[in-house]
Amino acid sequence: MAFVLDGFDLDAFLAATLAEDLGDGGDITSAAVIPAEARFRGVMASRDSITVAGLGVAAGFFRALDPEVTIVPLVEDGAAIAAGGVLMRLEGSARAMLTAERSALNTVQHLSGIATLTRAYADRILGTGAILLDTRKTIPGLRRLEKYATRMGGAQNHRMGLWDAAMIKDNHVAVAGDVGEAVARAKAAGIARIIVEVDRIDQIEPALAAGATHLLLDNMTPAVLRGAVTLVGGRVPTEASGGVTLETIRDIAATGVTYVSVGRLTQSAPAADIGLDFALV
Template sequence: LHIRGNARAMLTAERSALNTVQHLSGIATMTREYVAKIEGTGATLLDTRKTIPGLRVIEKYAVRMGGGQNHRMGLWDAAMVKDNHVAVAGGIEEAVRRAVSSGVETIIVEVDRIDQIEPALSEGANHLLLDNFTPEMLREAVAVIDGRAKTEASGGITLETIRKKAETGVDYLSVGRLTQSAPAADIGLDFKSE
């Protein structure tokens, strides 16, 4: 990229512009590495809502540019029932019932054990987030779910583990580090006098 303009204005904007481009390019680059690892498995890479305040829209754009897809943009996209919701509601069934009664179309339920799958499905969950499951547990969960809901592997997924988890038959793999801790790309701005 070559730009021309007032030197003072360009020097004023240089660091902010470079920091932003480096950060977003780092996200896109890391996303592409993860997408390449799961190529051919049929699974889709998702980001999470773990973004820097004020940068969610552009960080999620960078994920798409790297070949990933966006999970929820905010709390309004889907109801996500997590372990704290289950604890407050008194059980997974009641927590899912409350989410369903809210009228939200997509009900995502985080489960961390196989025995939580049937109660979540029986109450209307249509997307199960299988949290910190081993590949063996994921394979078992996918068989139990048997297409009745979308499946998502999440928690501690790295470049080294993603392929084995993708090969279990899950629909999605979500990786928070895409936006949370992608290293910045090395991009500079060099001035030339004319």
């Protein structure tokens, strides 16, 4: 159940997280109360219906403190499970399990919460042809993990950072003078992917003429979005963004846009209710 994610250093994440929890004194409660030789069996289960994400990271915390721990995963990331479903079974050092418990649960609860919310949004637009995107609205330091969780829930990743595509927004336009000039500068810099945020129909043609490769249609009503999609005519992908909710996303997706991006996937997802119960071996 080794967890490998491009651009993510699992060992460094595990070490930093455990160091934050253990400080200089370690787990003083377990050290005082639990005999060193005690062993636990553990069952990690969900109390709600969820989409799972982060099991491999959670397992990493237990292995970091007890390399001999036995871990039996019963589902894979991306799986939908019903309330009461068991995610994994563990057996190993009681002290190590208790010390790793909170870090492991925090991670899998957070990532499964994101995956579960993402799945709700993805399911809501099934059949429309639109693709769900996440955003850069992530907790600092957790972007790779959170964007991994959105993929487990059925979304595609938008930009991973400021480096992998230009995104020209209103403040860039304000400095450049107009949309066309801003796009022209990005193109002159040799940038291949140039995403342009437009909030008015009259910005579309200047952006396309200057070389935009993707249009982000910001805070437009479904009626306006339909007109924008018609005007673009498939020349570049179109993306609807801004204030999208579960109640509004289907109407937005049905306008013919290529993508719908939703910041709430990572910004507002509640933690999944996942618990870990132990018993002495």
